[in-house]
Amino acid sequence: MSGNITFRHNDTAVLSVTAVDAPEVKTSEEFDERIGDSYGRNGMRPGMLTKLAGIKERRWWPEGVSFVDGAIEAGRQAMQAAGVEADQIGLMINTSVCRENLEPSVAVRVHHELGLPTSCLNFDLTNACLGFVNGMQLAATMIDAGQIDYALIVDGEGSRVPQERTLARLGGPDSTAKDLFAEFATLTLGSGAAAMVLGRSSEHPEGHPVIGGASRAATQHNELCVGDFEQMRTDAQGLMVAGMELATDLWKDAASEFDWVDMDRYFVHQVSQPHTTKTAEALGLPVDRIPLTFPTLGNVGPAAVAITLAKEQDNLASGDRVLMMGIGSGLNMTCMELRW
Numbered sequence: 001m002s003g004n005i006t007f008r009h010n011d012t013a014v015l016s017v018t019a020v021d022a023p024e025v026k027t028s029e030e031f032d033e034r035i036g037d038s039y040g041r042n043g044m045r046p047g048m049l050t051k052l053a054g055i056k057e058r059r060w061w062p063e064g065v066s067f068v069d070g071a072i073e074a075g076r077q078a079m080q081a082a083g084v085e086a087d088q089i090g091l092m093i094n095t096s097v098c099r100e101n102l103e104p105s106v107a108v109r110v111h112h113e114l115g116l117p118t119s120c121l122n123f124d125l126t127n128a129c130l131g132f133v134n135g136m137q138l139a140a141t142m143i144d145a146g147q148i149d150y151a152l153i154v155d156g157e158g159s160r161v162p163q164e165r166t167l168a169r170l171g172g173p174d175s176t177a178k179d180l181f182a183e184f185a186t187l188t189l190g191s192g193a194a195a196m197v198l199g200r201s202s203e204h205p206e207g208h209p210v211i212g213g214a215s216r217a218a219t220q221h222n223e224l225c226v227g228d229f230e231q232m233r234t235d236a237q238g239l240m241v242a243g244m245e246l247a248t249d250l251w252k253d254a255a256s257e258f259d260w261v262d263m264d265r266y267f268v269h270q271v272s273q274p275h276t277t278k279t280a281e282a283l284g285l286p287v288d289r290i291p292l293t294f295p296t297l298g299n300v301g302p303a304a305v306a307i308t309l310a311k312e313q314d315n316l317a318s319g320d321r322v323l324m325m326g327i328g329s330g331l332n333m334t335c336m337e338l339r340w
Helices: 028-034 036-041 067-082 106-113 131-144 160-170 177-182 184-188 236-254 273-283 303-315
Strands: 005-008 012-021 024-027 057-060 089-094 121-124 150-157 192-200 208-217 225-227 232-234 265-268 321-328 332-339
Touching: 012 067, 012 131, 012 303, 024 028, 028 036, 028 160, 067 089, 067 106, 067 150, 067 192, 089 106, 089 131, 106 121, 131 150, 131 192, 131 208, 131 303, 131 321, 131 332, 150 303, 160 177, 160 184, 177 184, 184 232, 192 303, 208 236, 236 273, 236 321, 236 332, 265 273, 265 303, 303 321
Parallel strands: 089 121, 089 150, 265 321
Antiparallel strands: 005 208, 012 192, 012 208, 024 057, 150 192, 208 332, 225 232, 321 332
16 A cells, blocks of 8 residues: 545635745844854854754744734735625634644634634644645635534744753854754744735635645654754754655555646645755756745744745736645645635
């Protein structure tokens, strides 16, 4: 058995997708200055974030502003753009990796602040950086089944606190080269928010139909990237190799049902330049059809693919074929096709 799962949707469309940028820009040069002594002490040179990852800057929410505030604003903008009122939303899913508490869910505050009705089912769905695409799939399934008319997917991420803690550790006198490499991925993260409203294709001819997609798991790699409230440690090389193997396997298996070799846009998860280059090479994707946001936003977790789609949507033409490609630590991967 290949382990591949394909799925199709028959009456769901994307009605809007929005992105909200965190306002404070933090450059990679600033980060290098914070840990410069550790670089020198361990025989390393600053500049890896820019030269190796291709990330020049990322963003932080201001002090006192939460990633949840970003998710709320993105959701408000998405409903307005879709022309859908709060009392029409039957499902709201928050897919943020970030959370301030173990309970209650992040979703409950978003639900309350947006004035969604008591009849609106709401919860968190987390699956590392794959969460937003998983949320779309679940929402589309419920719309197709007739359980709801409209769904709102939101995601807000905040990298300020984990990066401040990481910079303090790596800039300390006891940090080693091993520590620098293990926590390097944390410094590539970014802050931002995204949201999407989905509804029925049959009732919204102006919408963008959700065609279907494929998913595949490689959970034997569940220890390659592990993060908690204090620290994230990543085997970057191991994650790259395992991720490319997973992507290649999914691509081969999905080919029997989906023709994804000539899409108009490929929205890959925004990790780094090497990751993007390797993905394009492994799957034979034209790099000029892969919009990028990581150079200035960093890796904004599960919000990244939706943020990139939101920023690129004005360059898409009616009928364009679009592929959203999410991968999450663990590992899991889902590709979802849209027709613009």
